Amino acid sequence: MAQPCRLPAGGRIDRAKPLRLRFNGRDIEAYAGDSVAAALLANGVRLVGRSFKYHRPRGILSHGSDEPNALLQVDRGPGRIDPNNRATVVEAADGIAVSSQNHWPSLEHDLGAVNDLLSPVLPAGFYYKTFMWPQSFWQRVYEPKIRAAAGLGVAPHEADADRYVHRHAHCAVLVVGGGPAGLAAALAASDDGARVILADEQPEFGGTLLHDLHATIDGAPAGDWRAQALATLAARANVTLLPRTTAFGYYNHNHIALVERVGDHRARQDDRRPRERLWQVRARQVVLATGAHERPLVFADNDRPGIMLAESVRVFINRYAVAPGRRIVFATSGASAYAAAADAKAAGLDVTLVDIRAEAECGPGPAMLRARGIDVLPAHTIVGSTGRKAVTGLIVAPVDANGIVGPRRTLACDGVGMSGGWTPAVHLFSQSRGKLRYDDAIDAFVPGTPAQAERSAGAARGIYDLAACLADGWAAGGGAARDFAATPSPTGFRPVRALPTDADAKRVKAFVDFQNDVTAKDIALAVREGFESVEHVKRYTTTGMATDQGKTSNMAALGLVAEILDRPVPQVGTTTFRPPYTPVTFGTIVGSARGALFDPIRVAPLHDWAAAHGARFENVGLWRRAWHFPRPGEDMHAAVRRECRAVRESVGIFDASTLGKIEVVGRDAAEFLHRIYINAWLKLEPGRCRYGVMLKEDGFIFDDGVVARMAPDRFHVTTTTGGAARVLAHMEDYLQTEWPDLEVFLTSVSEQWAVIALQGPRARDVLAPLVEGIDLAAASFPHMAVRTGTICGVPTRLFRVSFTGELGYEINVPADYARAVWEALWARGQEFGITPYGTEAMHVLRAERGFIIVGQETDGTVTPDDVGLGGMIARAKADFVGKRSLARPDMLKPDRKQLVGLLADAPDLVLEEGAQIVADPHQPIPMTMLGHVTSSYWSDACGRAIALALVSGGRARMGQTLHVTTPTGFAPARVAAPVFFDPKGERVHG
């Protein structure tokens, strides 16, 4: 029979829309509106998984996001398989396949269940006490076994086929939770047109109103009130309704993160739709109406499939029209289960209710149930259950006021609804850094003083009466005080810990944390061993650390610890709740930041030209830079040699646009640079450039670059490619915090100016015909000068500078014209064999001349003097950033690492960059290292390999032979001056 446990009528499911899914290879029929859990129960499936440690058979405990047991793998097609889904929140969709986890060979017959028998030797923390001998066995034997046994589902092996998106929003009031309190809050908050967002993790708004069939509000059935409220909200343009949306993180400044499930509930994934959407909301006010979670009772074998939370039994019956059993025993310590029992009876089920409290404590509940023909057993405890893969009976016994347990009897049943009270869902409140307060009456923590602009409302703060929830929500939403009339909710509750039993509590398994298989005796053991702080108990036993984050277990564990220590609960403390409220898909958090969008790719204006001319690129920070331009058949080495030769012999062209550029303007611009750089700036003439070095406060080189004075109050500063942003930030920092009196304005112009470097003896010949308004003659436009004029009709700041050691220009033009100017130079240069070169050739050319690259020759521990730039320091300056640090004793030591050249004895041996240098390769380990190779290349101009290195006391070691590590040993190399070509630097003046 299809759906043997489906009730003939009722529920919110759509019987006109049947659908079919698969569970462990078997067809399951269901209806639109079912959760997977409801579908399984409707089909009589009780056993849905195996527990983490003992592999005990487990069923469905709850109906919502607090579910610890029913974790399934869901398969929605290739690239759409994922583990550990709670059956209670996955919506049934046509064609999905779900399967149980953590068993071998099958769910029914799981060899792992042997752990249940071994459990006496596997108490909490057993692994800290053993697996230590022999020493090597932990890693080789024990750990691999433990790892294989642990874990729940299987991680996907294919890349995710789905798409995720992000939305950011602002609102006046964000209401989290759409039960009666949340709906009332949203109504009140949106009344005057303020922007309101209402989010609820369930597919439908209404919370308890979805399954409370008999309540009335303001005289009408609660269901009608709910429909009316939703219609009102939906009609308001200022309200955004977000069903299927879980608020999972509450961050500083009322920043709330929510995840909206967009795709999974649809039968076939529509590729245009994302699977999930991450909302990041900044709300002026947040209302947390997140409800409460029911607590299980702690008794022996309280985990058999078929044993559920009482309210969940009611939800399955009323909302999904599913009978979780035909003979149901409710076991409770409070009044709320009475309504569930009544509803179960009304659905035609056979019902008994057992209450731990004495008859006198139970209020009108027993009479109400007895009038309906339900057997009520007050003053009874539960001492166990029978059955293995499904519950077959609940073992109860009378208990008197002194806790004396009478004779046992078994109530045959196929379903149990238990209730140990309620725990307000204070997770988000706690995340917001609000302080929790313990409320004796409900034996739970409730929100205390908020830390942000937040109000909790309704059951989330321990208010369980319907009318009171509505009024509380309304007030939290900012509404003027008003009363609601509603059916009173049953009240009365006695806090209980582990239920009284006649059994040896030390030997039975009464579960506290179902998913992690933590029992009451584990908690007792932890406390016995001195783990008294609740955080210690959590960590030692792993209670509350499972994927349900302890929603059903935290209070029980805390209560047990308090009981054992005989301390009030608040003295034992509560754990801090951490995001996320429920687990969130990585992909959702990542959104579209994948592949090329993982990090933006920056390309210079001439990127496309380079790509079209065969460039190979390298990643430099965010930039993609042309590395070299191999011709067909050329390898990198050959290409770089050819590019270098072209620059040395004729002319090369290079895209230097990635250089950072900062326009420094203002009355005090020169003074400002004077303080930032080590060198002097006050006397630099307009029209001249200077190479500058700047330090951090620690005295170490931070960045370098050429600075041009365009006018008395205007400088064009260049930085390294990687340093552009941090140099600007550094300058702004000083300007704003140290020298606010200086009148200087800083503007990043890195993207505005493209820079074309034209380098080589024929550079002027290529350039001259294209430039207007600038006399290029060496005498009037010498090395380290800057001019403004036009090139190809385009305004230019033309620098005569060289990072290659050749006659050279860096042509700054507005970025949009870069391609046109480059093409003109390219055309003009053909007769000279103009050659594009990349970053690798640039590195070789500058190394031949001994020019440093910040980040390659320097690493944040290098002073100007270390790299031979000590002479640049304007000693007469009163101060500059880093000056004081340069006077520290260690900065003056003669054995500091200094920049030198290294020439391997084998002239064609290109040493490895990063290789270490020693004086004696035969010394024992640990060896004394003198330094390392910072740059190393084959140099055509020198006809041999060259290297730069930082070597301790290097300048005093000229001519010495040192030994450099190679992949196989050491290579001898001679210390030389760090300039290998054109030692006098004459060629730039050509």
Added chain:
Amino acid sequence: MRHFSLRTLLTEAANAHQGWARQWRAPEPKPAYDAIIVGGGGHGLATAYYMAQEHGMRNIAVLEKGWIGGGNTGRNTTIIRSNYLYDESAAIYDHAVKLWEGLSQALNYNVMYSARGVLMLAHNQHDVQSFKRHVYANRLNGVDNEWLTPEQAKAFCPPLNISPDIRYPVLGGALQRRGGVARHDAVAWGYARGADALGVDIIQNCEVTGIVRGSDGAVTGVETTKGPIRTPRIGVVAAGHTSVIMAMAGVRMPLESFPLQALVSEPVKPVFPCVLMSNAVHAYISQSDKGELVIGAGTDQYVSYSQQGGLHITTHTLDAICELFPQFSRLRLLRNWGGIVDVTPDRSPIIGRTPVPGLFVNCGWGTGGFKATPGSGHVFAWTVAKGEPHPINAPFTLDRFRTGRLIDEAAAAAVAH
């Protein structure tokens, strides 16, 4: 101290585990101790353990404001390695790794040190150069570290995406095979149990609120939430809160405190065999024995004592994880938290004397001190017991920021953990 072994476990199983005693006592503070360690994290507890064990100082106490191990010790991603660049760093971290190797046996507490290998990925030419520099320096220092090609990296860590099409393709990696992970809580508990057995008082819920000094300036005791306690020697080992405590003695520390975040996924069956770090794209990942992927995120950009970092920091890390491991995109984030890390200008710790006689400090481990726990405790115990540094921590002075003799691991590699 009750010995832990399979035999005692079996004996107790027959006894329903009723015979296990407290792993450490819960004493009230005595009026005076020979020395006091402030901070019951791994480093503080290890210090006390070695002071008692190797230096015979038994009349000492560890004062912890909350519960032991509740600071960064219990919040970190437990990456252990010693392939640091500078001689001084390699010496102290390798000292620690050697102690890690036999720590479970020494403490008779399974700290689950798992040398499954730490692989650090290079994604650009600068990384390649920097990693080779490390590999060579480590080789000459006797510390294992080897260079792997992308294919070798993939063979060592099969889930890795070495496609050249990703935003920052993997250009190779440096592998330290002796590196790995350990169970952080067990480290705190194991040291606590060991120290307690030697007579050390471990006093929880006892916050130090003041440092008392005599007329000569030397320390004479501490004020705490459990009253004043006299002592001639104080070792401050309080990670992110060190500056606050040192200020009680008038010492300004060159430290900045930032929230650093970490997160775990839901537990899954074994999918990740090693520890993988990528500083360039900022991804640090391993899989716990329980099955969770353990992922380290970054620090906030601004200083703060809030143990909650921004979501964007977590986001950035998950971006990187899903870029390197696109198959993990459907896994779910289970828990995300932060700890306050104490960062020095050169990213190396400060371990030694202070200008105040009797006051010693061990801090500045920043984002990467878990790995050093045994070594740090061992040399700091010597320092506090003898009043002078052990040769291994001698270079890690507070004074170096004045002399300029920095040990700049950050500059060397910009490595976080």
